[in-house]
Amino acid sequence: MSDHSRNGDSPDAVSRRSLIGGLAAVAGGGLAGLGALGVSTEPAAAIDGEPAAFEAGDAPTVTSNDGRIESVYLSPILDVSWTDFSEGVERVTLVLAVGSDAGVDEVYRETLSASDPSATPGDVASVGGPDGERSEAPPDFGAVDGGLTARFGRADATARGDAVTSETLSDADLSGGETDTTTLDVVFRADVAGGGDEATVVRTTTVDVTVANPAGDATAGGEVDVDAA
Template identity: 80%
Template sequence: MWDRSRDGDAQEDPTRRTVLGGTAAVAVGGLTGLGALAASSEPAAAVEGDPAAFEAGDAPTVTSNDGRIESVYLSPALEVSWTDFSEGVERVTLSLAVGSDAGVDEVYREALTAADPAATPGDVASVGAPSGDRSGAVSDAPPDFDAVDGALAARFERADATARGDAVTSETLSATDLPGGETRTTTLDVVFRADVAGGSDEATVVRTTTVDLTVENPAGDATAGGSVGIDTA
């Protein structure tokens, strides 16, 4: 199980926040102001759940003689809520990005709309009203976009973050030249953003989680291999 002690509520490294804050410059059309919570009193939005639950066997370490991390999987499931939207909500845009010192890649970006509340565009696996247990589960009922105070739950298809851009890739995460008996750690930021808009009302909320991926090259002639899986299921 991955260490979640460095969730978005904890003190964050300014260097890593700088990387995420520069997303718009790294990828045209990317997330503007990534890594910063847009402050607003009325209306407001909130996110329940973790952008990704991190699991890779028993520990966030890949043991491999060739030093390779082949894949990093994500399948987030979250609940987005809004309050004080006087005319209800017209659109909720959900984005998720992964960043390292090598840059930031956008993994997901999908818009859910009141025009078709049950639609599951692109990488959205399911969307509906929240189940009520704060788990990110999706009920069979569609979300009520007309609600002044409302919420929706969305689950995304599993995606390999290393295949979604040029920054967080198998090559940048791997350590093929790692000497025997040594390790190398890469810190990844997973950032989820929800933009809620309806009538003249808008609100944005951002959640972040940070995880360390460690590659270990065992000493001697030990051989092992594997890939990293990141799942919320």
């Protein structure tokens, strides 16, 4: 595992930029200009929501044991909105991927559909109207300008693939007083389609996962800190 707190040279920076592109591809297809609100001017889509919830869940949780990162939990709440869909929206596909220099794993991929607007498939814990209307009422997919709020159930990112795992995040050989940090790139993508119109939006963020062995007691186990930026 690369230690970004001790090894922030330019090759790592290049690697991270390449990884972001790979994450977007895993999340449904490569895009130019990540972070833009949409790839089409009309119609358009956007992602919003509580930044902390987007980045690492309601209560960012990382567990460790003897210098190992055992779990990294995510539970995002996302507000997805659309504009200028003249015939309304037929489906909204939501994808969240997490990656490091070791590779990329897809954590969530779910499709919400106008055919069953109240359905909560797979990892979707609840779905409702747009921001400010988080109730039991289902979203109005038929709205020309509309939106929805999707709350995802907690998922352990280390258990969803082969790249972001306990092994790639851990460092059991740290000396006393040393730390080892892995920066996880998080990409969320929403694809909105209806009536022959389509719009796509991507948001990116990072979460730093750090293992630290206290000075003077390097074998007593690790302390874990999560920093989202």
